[in-house]
Amino acid sequence: MPYFTRRNRPSVWKGLVSGLAGGLAATIVMSQFQNGWEKASKALQTEKNAGSGKSKSKSQSNKKEEKEDATMKAADKVASLAGHPLSLAEGKKASPFVHYGFGTTMGALYGVMHEVAPKPMRILNPVLAGVGYGGALFVGADEIAVPALGLAPSPKKTPMSQHVYGLASHVVYGVTAEMVRRTVRKYL
DSSP, X not given: OOOOOTTTSXXXXXXXXXXXXXXXXXXXXXXXXXXXXXXXXXXXXXXXXXHHTOOOOHHHHHHHHTSOOHHHHHHHXXXXXTTOOOOHHHHHHHHHHHHHHHHHHHHHHHHHHHHHSOHHHHTSOHHHXXXXXXXXXXXXXXXXXXXXXXXXXXXXXXOHHHHHHHHHHHXXXXXXXXXXXXXXXXXX
C-alpha cells in the first residue's frame, strides 16, 4: 500500500501553482535561449558572409525583421475577433503577452497533468520528463497547431534548421519547467 505524506499526496491545486511557476520560468529561459541562438546565428552568418565577400543590404535585413511571427499573428487574430485588428507595431507589443501567456498556461497544464499521472510517470528523472514534455509541446504546438491555425507555414515548407531551433527551444522549456515545477512543488 503506497504511503503518501501530506506533501507528496497528489493535489491538483498544488500542481496548478507549481506548473504556473514552472511555465513562467521556463518561458523566460526559453526566450533567453532563443535570443542567444539568434545572436549566434547572426554572428555566424556575418562571419560567413565576410569570408565570402557577400553582404546584405540594410533594406533586405530590415524587411526580414518586420516579418510577423506566429505570436504576432495570434495576437492579431484575437484582436480582430474583438473588432480591432492590430498594426505591425501593436502586434510587436502584444506578441510577448501571447508568448508568455501560452508558456505559462502550458506549464500550468503540465503541473496538473503531473499530479494526476500514474506513479511511474511522476517518478521519472526530471530531465527525461522535461525533454519528453518539451518534445511533445514542440510537436503539438509548433508542428501541428500553429500551422493548422494559419500562424506559420506547413512543416514541410519549413527549413530543417527551423525545426532544430524549435525542438531545442522546447527541450530547454520542458527541462526548465520540470525543474522549477518540482522545486516549487516540494515546498507546497
